[in-house]
Each structure stands twice: as C-alpha cells, then as structure tokens.
Amino acid sequence: xxxxxxxxxxxxxxxxxxxxxxxxxxxxxxxxxxxxxxRVHAYITVTPELARQQAAAADEAFARxxxxxxxxxxxxxxxxxxxxxGIRTTCASRILANFVPPYDATVMQRLKAAGAVCVGKAxxxxxxxxxxxxxxxxxxxxxxxxDLGYVPGGSSGGPAxxxxxxxxxxxxxxxxxxxxxxxxxxxxxxxxxxxYGRVSxxxxxxxxxxxxxxxxxxxxxxxxxxxxxAIAGHDIxxxxxxxxxxxxxxxxxxxxxxxxxxxxxxxxxVAGMDQEVEGAVRTGIETIRTLGAELVxxxxxxxxxxxxxxxxxxxxxxxxxxxxxDGVRYGVRTTQAANLxxxxxxxxxxxxxxxxxxxxxxxTYALSTGYYDAYYKKxxxxxxxxxxxxHQAFTQCDALLAPVSPTAAFRxxxxxxxxxxxxxxxxxxxxxxxxxxxxxSIPCGLTRQTLPIGLQMIAPPFREATLLQxxxxxxxxxxxxxxxxxxxxxx
Amino acid sequence: MISEAQMEHVAQLARxxxxxxxxxxxxxxxxxxxxxxxxxxxxxTDGVEPTAHVLDLVNVLRDDTVRxxxxxxxxxxxxxxxxxxFFVVPRIVE
Numbered sequence: 208x209x210x211x212x213x214x215x216x217x218x219x220x221x222x223x224x225x226x227x228x229x230x231x232x233x234x235x236x237x238x239x240x241x242x243x244x245x246r247v248h249a250y251i252t253v254t255p256e257l258a259r260q261q262a263a264a265a266d267e268a269f270a271r272x273x274x275x276x277x278x279x280x281x282x283x284x285x286x287x288x289x290x291x292x293g294i295r296t297t298c299a300s301r302i303l304a305n306f307v308p309p310y311d312a313t314v315m316q317r318l319k320a321a322g323a324v325c326v327g328k329a330x331x332x333x334x335x336x337x338x339x340x341x342x343x344x345x346x347x348x349x350x351x352x353x354d355l356g357y358v359p360g361g362s363s364g365g366p367a368x369x370x371x372x373x374x375x376x377x378x379x380x381x382x383x384x385x386x387x388x389x390x391x392x393x394x395x396x397x398x399x400x401x402x403y404g405r406v407s408x409x410x411x412x413x414x415x416x417x418x419x420x421x422x423x424x425x426x427x428x429x430x431x432x433x434x435x436x437a438i439a440g441h442d443i444x445x446x447x448x449x450x451x452x453x454x455x456x457x458x459x460x461x462x463x464x465x466x467x468x469x470x471x472x473x474x475x476x477v478a479g480m481d482q483e484v485e486g487a488v489r490t491g492i493e494t495i496r497t498l499g500a501e502l503v504x505x506x507x508x509x510x511x512x513x514x515x516x517x518x519x520x521x522x523x524x525x526x527x528x529x530x531x532x533d534g535v536r537y538g539v540r541t542t543q544a545a546n547l548x549x550x551x552x553x554x555x556x557x558x559x560x561x562x563x564x565x566x567x568x569x570x571t572y573a574l575s576t577g578y579y580d581a582y583y584k585k586x587x588x589x590x591x592x593x594x595x596x597x598h599q600a601f602t603q604c605d606a607l608l609a610p611v612s613p614t615a616a617f618r619x620x621x622x623x624x625x626x627x628x629x630x631x632x633x634x635x636x637x638x639x640x641x642x643x644x645x646x647x648s649i650p651c652g653l654t655r656q657t658l659p660i661g662l663q664m665i666a667p668p669f670r671e672a673t674l675l676q677x678x679x680x681x682x683x684x685x686x687x688x689x690x691x692x693x694x695x696x697x698x
Numbered sequence: 699m700i701s702e703a704q705m706e707h708v709a710q711l712a713r714x715x716x717x718x719x720x721x722x723x724x725x726x727x728x729x730x731x732x733x734x735x736x737x738x739x740x741x742x743t744d745g746v747e748p749t750a751h752v753l754d755l756v757n758v759l760r761d762d763t764v765r766x767x768x769x770x771x772x773x774x775x776x777x778x779x780x781x782x783x784f785f786v787v788p789r790i791v792e
Contacts (some may be wrong), residue, residue, distance in 0.1 A: 536776065
C-alpha cells in the first residue's frame with residue numbers, strides 16, 4: 208500500500224527501522240494530497256514548506272537515534288480553528304481570512320514537541336457551526352466515499368475527509384455537539400471526543416466554551432490512542448482542563464472485553480432512522496456481545512430534547528464568544544465605516560456567513576431581557592437532567608453502545624435550506640457534550656451506496672481507556688477500518 | 699413569535715447589520731427554530747438546579763508570578779489599524 212494510506216503505528220515501525228524517512232513519507236502525503244484535493248477540498252491552507260522542514264528535523268533526530276514519540280515524522284492535518292503560530296488560522300470564516308496567530312495552541316506545542324509534521328489546516332464549517340462542512344467560507348469539503356457528491360459531515364469535515372482520502376496520516380478536530388464523531392462516522396474513520404477537560408482548549412478558537420473539546424481523527428483505534436496520549440493532560444493555560452492523571456492508553460488495546468457490561472440506550476433507536484444504518488449498528492453491537500460483553504437495556508429518557516437544549520446553550524455561548532470579532536484587534540475590518548458603531552455592524556455583517564449570523568441571533572435572543580429564563584435557564588436545567596440520565600445509566604453498565612447519526616452521509620445542498628433538519632443530524636452526539644462525557648465513533652459498515660456507517664461508544668468522565676479498549680476489540684474482530692474510498696483508489 | 703421589529707432590536711444587540719431580505723428570512727427561520735425549542739416546556743424542571751458547566755470547579759487559582767506573554771508588536775500584528783502601539787478605531791467623539 209502507498210505510504211499515505213498507512214497508520215501512525217505502521218509508519219512509526221518503518222521510520223524507526225530506517226526503512227523509510229520522514230521526508231519520503233511527507234513527500235508521499237503531499238503528493239497524495241495534491242492528487243485528491245481538487246475533488247475533496249479537505250484543506251483551507253496547505254503548508255508544504257513547514258512540513259518539509261519538520262520532516263527534515265525529524266529525520267535528523269532519527270539519524271541521531273533520538274525517538275521522542277510515536278508521532279515523530281508523522282504528517283498530520285489540523286482543523287483550522289486550532290491556532291498555529293505563524294500559519295493562517297481562519298475558522299473557515301471571511302472575518303478571520305487574514306488571521307495569523309502569534310502563538311501555538313497547547314495541543315500544537317505538544318505535537319511539535321513530539322516531532323509531528325503539519326501538512327496543513329483542514330476545512331470546516333465556519334466557526335465549527337454546522338454538520339456538513341458546507342458552511343465554509345472557502346467552499347465545502349466533500350466526502351471521499353460514494354460518488355463524491357455527499358457531505359463529509361461536520362464541522363470537522365476537512366480533517367475527516369483528509370484522513371479518509373489518505374491526504375494526511377491522522378488529524379485533530381474539535382467536537383462541540385458531534386463535530387468529530389459525525390464526520391468520522393460519515394467518512395469511515397475513527398473519531399474520539401475526549402471528556403470535557405481531558406484536553407486543553409488553549410488556542411482552540413472558542414465556539415461554546417462549556418462544550419468544546421479537541422480530539423483525534425485517525426485510521427484506526429491504536430492511532431487514536433497514540434494521538435490522545437500526546438494531547439491529553441492538564442494545562443495551566445486552560446483552567447477547565449482536569450488535573451487528572453493520564454493513563455497509558457496503549458496498555459488497554461489488547462485487553463479482552465469479556466464480562467464488561469455495555470448499555471444499549473433504547474431512545475437511540477428511533478422511528479425514522481435509516482434502516483441500513485440501524486442494521487449495521489445492531490450487527491456491530493451483536494459482534495461486541497459475541498466478544499464476551501454483556502448487553503444491558505438502559506434508558507436515557509431526555510434524549511428527544513437534546514437538539515433543542517443544545518442549540519439554546521451552544522448558541523448563547525457562541526453569541527457571547529463571537530462578540531470579540533469587531534474589526535479592532537484582528538480579522539478583516541469593513542472599509543465602509545461611518546463611525547465606530549457602524550464599523551462593528553458592517554464588519555460583522557460582511558465577515559460572518561449565514562449560519563453564523565443565524566446562531567448569533569438565536570443566542571443573543573435567548574440571552575436577552577425577558578427571554579433568558581424561558582430559554583437559557585430552562586436549557587441549563589435540562590442539561591442537569593441529561594447529566595442525571597447518563598449518571599443513572601452508568602450505575603448499570605461500563606459504557607454505552609449507540610448509533611452516531613440516524614442516517615449515512617447526505618447529498619451536498621440537501622439540507623442547506625432547512626437549518627432544523629441539519630441540526631437533527633446531531634441528535635445522538637449532542638447529549639454527550641451536554642454531559643461532558645468521552646465518546647468514540649468507529650466504522651461499522653457501508654450502505655449500498657458505499658457510504659460509511661459509524662458505531663458510537665460512550666463512557667463515564669475520564670474513561671477514554673474504556674472506549675479505546677472496546678473499540679480496539681471490535682476493530683480486531685472486523686475489517687471496516689481497512690476499507691478505502693473506491694473512487695480515489697487510483698489517484 | 700418574533701416580529702421583525704424584535705429582530706431589529708436583537709440585531710442591534712448583536713451588532714449585526716442585516717439587509718431587509720436577511721431580516722425577513724431570519725425572522726421566519728428563527729420562529730421555526732424557536733417553536734421547535736418550545737418543546738422543552740413539556741419537561742417539568744421545577745427545583746432542578748441549572749448546569750452552567752459539567753466540572754465542579756470553583757476558583758481555579760495560580761501563583762502570582764510573572765510569565766512570558768506576547769510582546770506588544772506581536773499582539774498588534776493582526777490589527778487592521780495601529781499607531782504607536784495602540785489599536786486604532788474610527789473617531790468616537792466629534
């Protein structure tokens with residue numbers, strides 16, 4: 208197989224044994240990226256010069272016998288809402304089209320210290336608001352699967368498409384309501400949303416600060432464990448990051464799951480769900496049962512209120528967070544201002560896209576005098592009930608098994624005119640963010656149109672190791688993670 | 699139901715200049731979304747404490763020591779207009 212199609216751990220073995228160099232690997236990934244990018248549009252900014260410099264530095268370290276991590280010399284894609292010092296970071300927004308961060312996000316500092324290579328900044332929905340990556344000011348990313356006419360999911364559609372198309376080895380995304388897991392499911396890769404507080408948010412451009420988390424998108428579960436190991440842990444620059452010891456994730460990957468109790472939430476199998484998706488998810492759950500786990504029927508009674516609760520809370524936080532884009536300290540300023548207020552109003556009108564404006568308006572309304580209790584406070588109370596639902600479920604089981612999305616990928620444009628329909632794609636991913644839990648999406652099937660289907664696993668706070676253990680056991684018993692998008696095979 | 703006049707007020711609060719077409723479309727879309735959100739009223743939340751944050755953190759403190767921060771020129775490098783280490787905005791007082 209081409210180098211760009213391999214996993215981090217397979218490539219690490221080749222790098223360590225001097226079978227390949229980081230430079231050769233980086234050139235292979237850049238060549239693959241160039242071959243598929245026109246059709247997939249997974250990137251906003253490609254950074255070949257930086258990648259070559261970092262690869263050369265990694266090769267020098269290998270030549271000296273220095274191996275500081277399994278990521279040394281591995282080409283990665285970084286979602287374009289994660290600050291990269293000296294590299295444009297746009298959040299897929301016109302308003303930040305010229306923004307060059309003067310500092311690295313903590314996760315970037317850690318990846319640099321690990322010797323990783325950055326090949327580019329990946330496409331996304333503007334400010335991570337969306338479920339399809341169609342809300343990018345730089346044009347939509349496309350799903351490498353099917354006939355290339357489907358969305359990759361969102362908002363981390365660029366990172367997911369890049370991993371699926373072998374236009375990088377692995378990627379970092381962010382997940383506020385499903386933005387890692389949904390695109391991972393829809394493009395057939397592994398996506399892990401860590402516990403709130405497991406990974407530092409310092410340098411992640413804020414969307415909804417009480418929900419956002421950075422996490423890996425990878426070609427298999429072991430790679431997800433490797434990336435998590437590199438980025439997890441407390442950070443003095445993020446006071447919400449947990450001061451909780453990070454276990455050695457690689458230790459759990461070959462542990463069997465016999466005797467584990469796994470809950471299947473009945474509210475996650477709803478009328479109107481796609482039959483092929485439900486079939487693949489149920490078959491996946493049955494596979495896990497045959498590996499020795501015991502299945503338990505559990506209830507998460509407030510599930511149907513997740514979308515309404517989330518879109519009040521997330522948009523309220525977003526309307527506050529996005530107040531900083533005022534054309535004063537960074538970003539693009541209007542050229543038409545008559546006075547200061549006019550400058551603010553026009554800068555924001557010209558700089559933000561339709562979905563971002565819609566959410567700012569919704570959030571501002573929900574926080575405004577007279578509506579605060581009816582919307583914002585009510586949603587915060589519902590959030591308590593979501594936490595209680597999961598807490599209750601976890602008294603009966605070690606983790607939960609569920610679908611990621613009610614459907615496989617949908618066509619570009621299909622849901623653009625109906626924001627509510629778009630929001631409903633997140634019904635099974637949102638509750639996890641509301642409760643701050645870790646969850647993973649792994650590939651569990653393909654539809655007749657060769658569109659991937661994801662299986663979601665959800666664990667109690669800081670139990671990422673449990674997710675990786677179950678996911679690795681499932682992966683060892685199946686071959687869905689080895690499939691490649693057929694239309695891009697000969698690029 | 700939100701009226702277009704209310705939309706205008708919210709747009710002012712949000713510092714967003716909206717075109718008449720945007721205002722009309724957003725009014726329709728927000729009304730549809732808000733009526734969907736009204737389903738939350740089916741759930742009794744009497745006596746339920748609101749959750750602002752999932753972590754039980756209070757007052758995270760650090761030592762009061764000087765650390766490396768951005769230099770002024772780095773902090774100003776992305777600004778649309780600067781002068782003598784200041785951000786420049788359109789005139790506020792006539």
